Amino acid sequence: MPLPEHPRPDVERANWLNLNGLWSFRFDPNDQGLQQRWFSGTQQFPLSINVPFPWGAPLSGVKDEADIAWYQRTITVPANWKGQRVFLTIGASDWLTTVWLDGQELGKHQGGYTPFSFELTRFLKPGQPQKLVVRVDDKRRDFTLYGKQGYGNARGIWQTIYLESRGDAYLDALHFTPDIDKNKVRVTAYLPEAAQKDLRLNLRINTNNGPITATQNIPKGRQQVAFEVAIPNARRWTLDDPYLHTVEARLSGGGTTDDVLNSYFGMRKISVMDMPGTNIPYVALNNEPVYLQLALDQSYHPEGYYTFPSDAFMRNEILLARQIGLNGIRTHIKADIPRKLYWADKLGVLVMSDLPNSWGQPDEPMQKESEYTLREMIKRDYNHPAIFSWITFNETWGLTTKKKVNGKEVAEYTPETQKWVASVYRLAKSLDSTRIVEDNSVCCGRGHTETDLNSWHEYLPGYGWEEHLAKLTKNLYPGSAANFEKGYQQARQPNINSEFGNVWGYDGSTGDVDYTYDYHRAINTFRKYPQVAGWLYTEHHDVINEWNGYYRYDRTEKMTGLDELVPGMSLRDFHAPLYISTGQDITRTVKPGTTAAVPLFASFMTGRNDLGNSLVVSAKLYGWDALGQEKTWWMSDKDIPYQPWMQRALDSLRVPIPNEKSVAILALQLKDRSGTVHHRNFMTFVVDAPAPRELALADGRKARLIQFPVASFKDANWSRKQWNVLDGKKVNGAGSGYFEYRVAVPRDINLANVAMASLVMEAGAKQLFGKDMGDGKIEGDYMLGRGTADPSRNPNAYPQTDETRFPSAVTVWVNGENSGRYDLPDDPGDHRGILSWHAQPQNRKLNEAGSYGYRLSVPIAAEALRKAAQTGELLIRLAVDDGLPGGLALYGSDFGRYPIDPTVVLVLK
Template identity: 40%
Template sequence: MAAQALQTTTAALPRPEYPRPDWQRQDWLSLNGSWSFRLLTDRDESGSTQPEGGFDSEITVPFSWASPLSGIGRSETGIGWYKREVSWSPEAAGSLVFLRFGAVDYNCDVWINGTHAGSHSGGYGSFEFDVTSAWKLNEANTIVVKAEDFDLKSQTRGKQGYGESRGIWQPVWLEARPQTFVQSAKFITKLDGTVQANTTVTAGVSGDAQLRFAFGGGAVSHTVNVKLAEGENSISALFQVADPQLWSPETPYLYEGEIQLTSGDGTDSVAAYFGIREVGTALFGDRKYRWITLNGKPVYLNGTLDQAYHETGYFTYPTDESMRDEIYLAKRLGLDFIRIHIKPEDPRKLYWADKLGLMVMEDMPCFWGNPDETARPAYEREAKEIIDRDFNHPSIFSWIMFNETWGLRTDAETIALTSQDAAKAEATYLPETQEWVRSMYRWAKSVDPTRIVEDNSPCNYDKVESDINTWHFYINGYEEVRAHVTDVVEKTYPGSSFNCIGDNVQTDAPLMNSECGNVWGFSNGAGDSDLAWHYRYMLNEFRRHDKMCGFVFTELRDVTNEFNGYYRLDGREKFFGYDGFVPGMTIADLHAPDFIVIDAPPCQTVQAGASVSVPLLASSFSDRYHGRQLQLGWELWHDNLGTRVTTERGTVALDWNGYGVTPIAEPLAFSVPKQDAVAVLALTLRAGDGTVVTRNFVTFDVRSGEGVPVYDADGRFIAVPVTAFAEQTFAYQWNAIQEGKANGGKAGRFVYDIQLPDAGEQAIVSHVELAFEASSKRLLARNLEGARDRDHTISMMHGADAAVEYNSNTYYMTDNELHESLIHVLVDGEKVASFLLPDNPADSRGVLSYQYQEVQNKLDEAGSYGYLCKVALPSSVTAKLDRSRGFKLALEAGEGGLALYGRNAGRYPIDIVVNVK
């Protein structure tokens, strides 16, 4: 079947595109789609070639039988039997027929027309079988696949708990090749344009052949004449690219083209590509520590942990577009890399990372049992398959061999068998296992010297030998994060035993974080909460240290039991609220290679009118503006009961020279407002042409110290605490944030007794204006039934249900899903105003809800805030109040509920404020 005709027949198939854009032949047939299927949950030792009882259902390949998209949706372990009838013949007579599998979990056997074609073991590696001898041309062929997955402790299973990769879970296809063909080619590139192509050719017979490399629209045209021996041949070709265009996230240039092998068996053409780039580490200046480099220059790695998990396909992306969009989701945040977690990535997603420009750290999948004589060889076999398959992706800059010592500890029971004191035995990372890990690191360096290799991405300070020195932490709270990061930096130097196990010590390897965030930084973590506040001060702390050169934030999307993603699991956007402080600011400003560090807490409580100074630092990991002068504009502003007021502003000229972190000579000095306010110091760094380089901000909780808050407005202010209601009628009511916030669930009202100044204090009441901060109130399971906190054990890594709505820290961060509530304002029973409250938000704009958290690792509706509601009472109502000098204020909500924010909660430093004139 010709490739052109194939497009029309496969258009409706799932994942119809060729699975390997980096290594593609034209004569092929997708076998994705409907297969006959049967799942048997018991082991089968009979050696049968068909399932007992026959096939009883249909499954959609390439989706795991556990996933919804498979049409099966059963998570049990077992043996999956697949059958497909196929009639297909290669275009060229005499061609070989290969049956190819993207991945099958875990043990796989294949029969063609009853003849055993081959076996494969491993859950993530790609593999193929030459089925030519069993394949019948121009008539129906029966393919039977047996996939056995019993979650053995020795399996390279990875982090599958979110959704199991059972059976066939990557594309399956047939492919034709001539008898003599190119098996593989690995491109090693240099910045000067030198390219070495280490090629493997499989020859049906010995003889002369011509190997041609044509790439980049004529930029590469190189031919090698070779003599082939029957069987496998290794050929190293060296060629030069004139005026090489380098690959980087900013300029992801790919040399696309083909490798063509011409022999007596015909011509084999393979479409392929490579990118010219070099990854390394280097010393700069008089530093005793290295930085990571891309193309010879320092690069600051702004990255995220990518679990690569989806609701419907689990670890199989539903479409090619969804993989492309995943790369866009990361890039639009200003990130320059992703860490694919505990698994290799789908080749098509790696293609989009190559094409669109996003660097990739790729993990090897771990096993969960003991590192014994069964698990180690299985791991080694799979690691080789992964590195061989993904070698040519320029986006991949690092291999991580192990994660958090998973699978590297020998359990207590095994140790007890050889221990003199079995009662004291515990799971241990044994010295012999450490040496095996070292050998794996060195092996990876030997087979791929072009990339950074890490032995173990650690959370237990147990590194052995590595190109980079990384660590994990999950801590919430500014002071705690600052102290922790500073401690790690100070303990990092050549010869230090910190972050190492046994007798191993640090080298001058670059320091970066390889997992961070606050999702596990809460007591009984995993609950959904705002991350915007934490994220900004954490990034400032990272950029404060010249020694640090990157981080990995957990994570790109929420998953089933971790709700710390930049996006929801379904891709919905979360709103960080930074533009509420600096116009135009997004999270991407925190990822700018040229950055202004604010060396101060995210919020400080200060006295009204106080003089304040804020230290700043310049952090540069790009030479784009070196040798130029940048302009740092700053503005101190606050909101005065709905009116934005700027009290001070200025500009500082900065000579932007050199990489790294340097103090800006003079701290910014200013006086905060002389009233109660949330004051904001907003910074914008601009190039000479006005281009914004980066933005940042810091806040101040300004307090007048008076019994009644002070605002810049005429009239007499009366402040009524939101929790001082005389009555309430909600089915669910509680106060939060140290009595700074009042919550009412479902429909109901809060009623307040308001006392106005008597005639002796104010002869005439001519005008009354009300102001308060309010939001709707979404009720969570913990609000309705009580919190049910759970210890976050290793079971969470296997997908255990976190029951997030029962978690005491849970409070949904602002996203696309709105929860509205209509409220009415009544004065002595007369409705004077109504407000549609759009949502129940929580993000960085809830400054005061963070500033008054009592315990940093057990959050109480952190980041929550409302909308400023102002009501000028009608003159007819005011006339009555002039006589009564008091009234009942009722704030009445429908089913959407009501939350009221007082002086020490939310976004605005106000209680229920009554302004009387």
């Protein structure tokens, strides 16, 4: 049985029966099932579907062949449920769902995201098999909340379907509103209808100090009741200690059977407050500001679409965010599955929850559907402490009205619609005054109306953040009309960049390029501008047409290379509360032998008061010389002041630049006085010096160096394609084939006086991408997920290093002598490709950014030198045979990772 766990740990009754698994199934392309009475339970349904996976999703076992489909299975209600009220609950089904039991209609439901229940009691035969039939009509309607189902449709039943028994009088909902300031919780109990007689609600709340009991009468005629329960010395729900108060609720007095359900809540508070010592508003958790570091979470699975394959997978989704140091996610354009929200509650990760959008116009049916779904979302998810924000609309999708202007059709965000959006904001606040509500997560020239957050979306190349944030923050003040629609203005809302990333930052880009280099630039810049109270990165994982995730679509790892550039560094360092920024420009070209002034900005997003009044920045300068040899040039410690929530520029760090051609990494560690490392960061220098012609070796001998440009090959032949990058900074051959160079031996070198020789170069495998085959065009509407599942067709792509390798091997021949065969494990691209990133022109296009290879040192045989003494040249052939035709990429001194051109090293006797 898939997803056997109870789907609602916050509304769980003991007597329940999971109906997930294989059901008989039948498509109804001509909509004839109702007329032919397929609901009777006597029809044969020829297919089998694995519920609750939506039809069309691979895990469902059926293809998407029609807009209407029917489900059927036999159920047997346990005999000991006799005399109890029994309900069928469907967690979610898209869109018009009708249910029958033994041919008797139980009810209909319209909507695609929230749960609904039908009572079976009067038709039940406990202990006997009965036929349950479900019809789902998912015809496309402009007003329905379709969201981004282009990534995979949520067709039909897509959340757990189950039976449960309830009391004679039962609870429709039970909401808990914590008040940490007064150590109490407000309890609101809802009945499905007015009480037929006096009822009694008994609560047992399990706390860190033992159980607390409370009793409340519900008089006849009342449909809801609210009361307060004191929770002395309550243990709070925090990100580091996400403690949940579990509850057993018993409703009695309605008849012979009580209604008993289990729930939970977290004692926590969401509010807005100024960062201490400033007048900058921040979202606060438990009266302490939170610097929001979030990921946009499309919450899709490649085989289940809207539905995840297991509870363990949902738990891991939350862990994937937590383990890289994020403090929240934004579930994008869908109401997420309750068990995933449960794991956010259990593990301590904040959630922004989106109302799904329509793709039609804001007409009356769309408005009605939106308001209904918002009400049901908030009703369902009210008790999840992880949810801190409701977002009612995104980028005005579904909010524009088509009009003719000067004969052309335009989409207008009308003042009337803006007023309605403001009213939906107020509706959400009336339903839940305890959370942040955002009217519209804005983009593309449109703005806010009434909102608790001043958010915006901005997708930029990494080099654009300093200019953008410098201009933007000048307009972040109460009364500013920037980022708001006409007639509305900023108040004292927290300001957050609620979507960013290089997925859309380059022309025609859909991601699938090393995100870490631009991410590094962006985060460094955000931390210099505390007026921006947080950010949201696109995205948690790749999806069909956006490949900019922290993780691949199948949730496998992407390799950043950070730990190799700076030992111990990971993505968590970019999300550290204590942060030292060197600014946007993380790579700088410098002259040899000079001194570089490195700006330092301290961004301390924490109230910790146990660190004293100073910290230490330990600096180390190391890297690679013109032969790719690792060296360390300089180390220093610098004391800096510390105060909780301190945001300020520090004195610049003066760094002595190596007096040689090199790539130098300035690694920074922020430590406390005990030596504990709280944060790591780095920037790099490209030392612009001539390549050396001669080296002095440690044993007193000399080596002569003969460099040659990587694009100076005299012959090349490749089975698939050969091409150069950025005027020959890098050369590529795909498939099998070779590059051949003729390297002249300088006349002042006597080869008879050479003790040994080698060829040093940077080389990697070379995968042939769709864009390199001249087929970079991507069709379709990105917002609906259409386009291509081949990310390599993206014109800016160079897929980031991940768990999938693309190996090759190169055989090196010098003057006809075999110098060996060398494995090239991959065709990598990540933060280690510093030179490739630094070489990019700032024109919103990428040319194999982040790509790099491996340093090879190939011995040259004495016989090859003997032949060179006769001919005056070295004939070097770099060949990939058809046994492992993974191609070959060769890097010059200003592309890749190492500052080396292919170099012949001649060690003199």
